[in-house]
Amino acid sequence: MLADLTESLAYAGVEIEALAAYGLDExxxxxxxxxxxxxxxxxxxxxxxxxxxxxxLTTVISHEPGSLARMTRQLAHAEVNIDALYLLxxxxxxxxxxxxxxxxxxAHGHLRVS
Numbered sequence: 001m002l003a004d005l006t007e008s009l010a011y012a013g014v015e016i017e018a019l020a021a022y023g024l025d026e027x028x029x030x031x032x033x034x035x036x037x038x039x040x041x042x043x044x045x046x047x048x049x050x051x052x053x054x055x056x057l058t059t060v061i062s063h064e065p066g067s068l069a070r071m072t073r074q075l076a077h078a079e080v081n082i083d084a085l086y087l088l089x090x091x092x093x094x095x096x097x098x099x100x101x102x103x104x105x106x107a108h109g110h111l112r113v114s
Contacts, residue, residue, distance in 0.1 A: 001028050005049060009034075012043035018086035018098055031084050033098045054083050054100040059111040062094050074110040075101070 002021055009016065015035035022029055033056060034040040044051045061067040075082060084100040101107045 002030065005030060005044075005047065008043050008047040008049075009040060012039055012046075014040045014043055018088055020084070020086065031086075031100075033086055033088070054102065055104040056086075056098045056100045057104055057107055057111055058088065058096060058098050060094040060096045061112070063092075067095070071097075071111065075099075075107060078106055078110045080107045080110065 006016075009032075016032055017035060018031075018033040020031045032040065037053070041051070041053075059071065061071055072082065072085075080101050080103050082099060082101060084098075086098040086100075087095060088098050089096040099107065099111065
């Protein structure tokens with residue numbers, strides 16, 4: 001199923017920036033961050049894949065111990081639930097994360113958004 005899904009996206013020219021895939025009992029789940037959501041949405045619909053969307057914000061934090069804990073605690077104090085967290089990039093300058101939340105406006109004020 002994952003091969004079919006990724007082939008459908010590739011055929012449509014969708015650039016995948018982050019992916020997490022896992023199985024739970026007999027169900028499979030895939031979470032994606034893509035460059036062009038409109039094209040991805042169309043490709044998934046054409047492949048008859050059931051999909052839902054969440055807005056994401058990107059943020060860069062330092063490599064120092066506790067940076068991720070501080071970021072997640074700030075969101076917790078703001079009562080923002082993190083639906084998913086993806087590491088997009090790791091460089092000497094920091095760690096770039098995509099944060100999927102239901103309340104992006106609230107989260108925005110508590111993240112260093114890039």
